[in-house]
Amino acid sequence: MAYQPVAFYDEPLEPLFDHPPLLEKSPPCPDGFRWRGEEFRVVELLEAWQDFRRRGRMTQNMRPEHASRAQMCGSWGVGRFHFRVRVQGGRIFELYYDRAPGDVDDRKGKWLLYSEWG
Secondary structure, three states: OOOOEEEEEEEEOEEEOOOOOOOOOOOOOOOEEEEOOEEEEEEEEEEEEEEOOOOHHHHHOOOHHHHHHHHHHOEOOEOEEEEEEEEOOOOEEEEEEEOOOOEOOEOOOEEEEEEEEO
16 A cells, blocks of 8 residues: 655654664654653654755755765754554654754754654
C-alpha cells in the first residue's frame, strides 16, 4: 500500500529513548515521542534517511571544494535525520532531528514532527 502525507505540522516534539543515544547530534530513531501532550510509542521504523544540505546562512560559509564532502557526511550544525515511523495504534508519522543550533544558548538542535501519513 502506498502512503502519502495527509497533514503537515512541523511542530516540536520530545523524543523518548529507552537508552540515551551515544551521539546526541547523530541520533537513532527514538523509541517514542511526546507531542501535543500525548505520548506515542514507535512500533516500526518504516524509513530513515539523512539530509546534509546546507540551508539559509549556512550556504554561504564554506569553500566550494569542501561543500561536496560536507553534503555527503555533514558538518557542525548542519544536517537533518529523518524517520518515518508507525506508532501503537497504527498512525504513521515523519519526524526529524535538525542539528542546526537555535542560538548560542541552544546548541543542541531540535526534534520536530513533520507530517502524518495515511
